[in-house]
Amino acid sequence: MQTYQASCIFDGKATLAEGPGWDEERQAIVWVDIEKGKISRFYPSTQRNETWAVSQKVGCVVRTSEGDLLAGGQEGLLKLNPESGEVTSLQNPEPDLPVNRFNDGKCDPQGRLWAGTMSCEEEEGAGSLYRITNEGSVKRMVESVTISNGLAWSQDGRTMYYIDTPTRHVDAFDFDPVEGEISNRRHVIEIPKDMGYPDGMTIDAEGKLWVAMCHGGTVLRIDPLSGELLHQVDFPCVETTACAFGGSNLERLFVTTGLHKTLKEPDAGKVFVVDGLGVCGVPSFAYGR
Numbered sequence: 001m002q003t004y005q006a007s008c009i010f011d012g013k014a015t016l017a018e019g020p021g022w023d024e025e026r027q028a029i030v031w032v033d034i035e036k037g038k039i040s041r042f043y044p045s046t047q048r049n050e051t052w053a054v055s056q057k058v059g060c061v062v063r064t065s066e067g068d069l070l071a072g073g074q075e076g077l078l079k080l081n082p083e084s085g086e087v088t089s090l091q092n093p094e095p096d097l098p099v100n101r102f103n104d105g106k107c108d109p110q111g112r113l114w115a116g117t118m119s120c121e122e123e124e125g126a127g128s129l130y131r132i133t134n135e136g137s138v139k140r141m142v143e144s145v146t147i148s149n150g151l152a153w154s155q156d157g158r159t160m161y162y163i164d165t166p167t168r169h170v171d172a173f174d175f176d177p178v179e180g181e182i183s184n185r186r187h188v189i190e191i192p193k194d195m196g197y198p199d200g201m202t203i204d205a206e207g208k209l210w211v212a213m214c215h216g217g218t219v220l221r222i223d224p225l226s227g228e229l230l231h232q233v234d235f236p237c238v239e240t241t242a243c244a245f246g247g248s249n250l251e252r253l254f255v256t257t258g259l260h261k262t263l264k265e266p267d268a269g270k271v272f273v274v275d276g277l278g279v280c281g282v283p284s285f286a287y288g289r
């Protein structure tokens, strides 16, 4: 198995950096600091980082086809106009669960947002995975989730991969791209106990998953068909939270990290990049079409 080292590309001094996605048009990464309630857009070529505070914990952000940013927070979905900084509250699918917040979320290739929730107290089974259509209708698609995390779609658009972190599994669903329906949930990868827990993930052009391991300090490249561990990227901190391909040819892997509860790690909370992987990613899809 090949191993790689990650390099720091930006020190945003985040508490819990998460949810990176590549904005092809701006050649920038959108990402969040969940605990600080901040949405950011980082331009690797200039090192510029734009930041907007949204006054609540924010678990995910995606760009929209209209140039806004759509995010999931503790009070539901919200839209941010990056030009004016104006924040608009949208639907909250869980008004009766104030301890819940949105966690990881991502758009499918058709531009629907899939975003999950979790209890801030990590209560077992308190979260759900939601689908938000381009018309804005919100539907609960998976119930009894504990920490809703990584999402990815196969390149043929027929399989959706999904992580509920404490299960230590990557699951797959059959995915209907036209209707946006999921079925036939099954485990495709089991993460060994000593490697940490699966958190955010992305997929490359060869159909292999890149899974960030919280409490593991690695990103693992895994074949979802065989379960085989192919590559490992090592980090100087243990809370590796999520990853996304970016760069002009989607050849760079950007990885977010967070602070450990007790360990003092000088590099935790920074954004990292891994180059020279020899494989390219798939685009981060925008919301709406």
Ligand code: CA
Binding pocket: 018, 019, 103, 104, 149, 150, 199, 200, 241, 242
């Ligand atoms: Ca996460």
